[in-house]
Amino acid sequence: MKKNKLILSLKNYLLLALCSMCLVACTKNISYTSVGNGWGSNSVNTVKFRKNALTTYKDFQFTAYYNQEGSLILGKRHIKSSNWTTLKTPYKGNIKDAHNSISIAIDGSGYLHVSWDHHNTKLRYAISKEPLGLELGEEMLMTGFQEDKVTYPEFYNLPNGNLVFFYRSGESGRGNLVINSYDISTKKWSQLQSNLIDGEDKRSAYWQACVDANGVIHISWVWRETWGVETNHDLCYALSKDGGKTWEKSTGEVYKLPITLASAEMAWKIPQNSNLINQTAMSTDSNGNPYIVTYFNEGMIPQYQMVYLKNNKWKKVNAGFRKTPFSLGGGGTKKIPIARPDILIEDTKNQTLVSILFRDEERGNKVSLAYSFLNDELPWKVVDLSEQGVGQWEPNYDIALWKNKKELHVFLQNVTQIDGEGVAEKKASEIKILTVKNLKRFID
Template identity: 65%
Template sequence: MTSSKILKWFFCGFMVCLSGCSAQKNGQTEIGYGWNNNSVNVVKFRKNALTTYGQYQFTAYYDESSFLVLGKRKLNRSNWEIVKTAYKGNTKDAHNAISIVVDGDGYLHVSWDHHDTKLRYVRSKKPMGLELGEENPMTGNQELKVTYPEFYNLPNGGLLFFYRSGASGRGNMVINSYDLKSKSWSQVQQNLLNGEDKRSAYWQSCVDKQGVIHLSWVWRESWDVSTNHDLCYARSKDGGVTWEKSTGEKYTVPITVSTAEYAWRIPQKSNLINQTAMAVDKKGNPYIVTYWSENQIPQYQIVYLDHGSWKRINTGFRKTPFSLGGGGTKQIPISRPDLFIDDKGSSPLLYVLFRDEERGNKMALAYSNLTNNENWKTVDLTNTSVGQWEPNYDISLWQKKNKLHVFSQNVTQIDGEGLAKIPPTMISVIEINSLPK
């Protein structure tokens, strides 16, 4: 049997199982019905929609009445423990996503309901518990105009919390750090990426196994997404206190448009998207996935560091043009991408998780062997549309066990914060037990 026939046989069998087997066998578990008047439950900048601590996986979402709902299950089990909290969010604005994380002592931290609004933050009352305490400030500094809250785990069990302070086009990046011993937050950066009241930085980040924080961002000159430009980079080896370029040159903080390291120059009006994803290989090299236009067609692109030099990969498999412009949450023909790397073997594989109208808005995966510089292959992971879904996978589970669990909901997003009148849809976890090679 030829390799192409083997590949075809593998994916046909995989897709039949995904659509026709029972929930436990096909790698899909249902959690509950979620708000579906927009895409607030599945926007890309959630960190995290799913996270694993020990043998337990946690999730959060808004239900049809805009209540914050928490869920927990034991890995490899299909039954979720669900708790509808007393907290609600303004789900009419798709920016107001929920982010969760579990610290090294097992406490669940939750932040939600932000778009230039006061910080909303709670912590579970007990380790591994879903019962939340009262809302509290973190540090009390720069917590009145919060947007895009993101949690990150550190190898020592501590946490990082990133957010934008200020409005689109003139916001600054704040970093808080959580200490396990004192169970308290401190602010390590009040203004890491400074828009100088002229622009904003829209970032993506990841933390590697050594605790190095890798950060990349695009600059935006106004509220209009078409003014996104350039891809910049910084890293921190001490929990966010000091920052350097990929060359080791120390930054003077705050970082501005004139002092930033430019991993790749991309002009305005290139259909460059913001807030995507990063990953790091076993050598500590950062990879940034995004999209911008190549010959008038937006293509998923990967910018990565290799032996001290920035390189770019254009996946090149898309065929349909479109244009980005305006403000608010956009209805875009493709999702922002997510990225992960399987480099445990001798041939590292890059995987891009995405959704595209060209493919019927199905959840899809593109992959390539970086060593052999292969053409990109693509495969659908669902048989049916997931609407305007954007990818969010369990990063902690992938890093620890190389298992891919993807948060899924079929949603509708009307352009510019519009609301659809659609009943709630089922939220589930898609478990990809066998990745294509």
């Protein structure tokens, strides 16, 4: 009996030692750099639809955030340095509305583009005075068309160095998806689409997009029938091979524009009242196959879901690790127990590793990562990247750096969000960049 207890104790000791070694190894693989202190009384600095919150051009990384007074702050560092240079710009935003986020991009000539402070309001946009600079010029128009009621500004980099800029023109339920194009050779914007996806004055499209290695633009979206999030339904898809001028389905069928409810390719049918969230993330594998991450009900519990194209057929995988039900409803920025997810794709020799970056109250609101080879026989594995909770944070990572070097850098801030656009009594909180040195080593 004593011998059995001794063996059991020894096994437990070895298991504990092994777990401790793994924990130390994981901790050493993660580091943080401090950028500065930002407004944290709502989630305006960390909402999912920032494109981008953090981006890298050559050897320099850039970020942006609002401080406690609502001033637009820009930051820059050499990618190998832990020291950030920050600049308080002369511009401010309405920080009490979490829609009014900041999006940044660096064009192929090294100029910083910034758009900020929108919720059915006039376009606010500026460009740096010099390449790799933080000092912005005067606010300016892009094209002058449909720039009075702007929401959700998003920049996307094309392989040729040009940019595309997506935004909603008009109010929820009656808004159009507008796409502008920036040519680095002329330094001018032009409008490609005045109404790519048309809700026909009955509904709105809430999108997520990405650009693959060949410059193909992929976009997916859910429809919303009213201002209430509970009316989100269906997941649709389109792609453009010519920088946003023409669009087609995954089958190659060319869309007649604008795309409508009747003409849209449905990647996955999802009914209303399914706790389907809007504005998540998508990416592609090395073959250009799209992967869309979102969440909606599986049974009675909202689960992270992966909808993807394989062998010209749409498939869905339920991550299935959540246990707690909740219900989405109403308008405004919601306080939700889980974050809208982000996605990372990494191709190995024979398989595609798919990872979901998220936050969940079930895990103490930490920064977490779920990953899978989308093998139905194996459950998803989940690890925490942060030791502490991050409030109502939603994930944004450096897409450019991930694409080029497979290094994961995450924009991080502990923020609060009161349901329905509320503002909490909270002091400024630290803006940090969480870095995972070798993601594959971390999750193996």
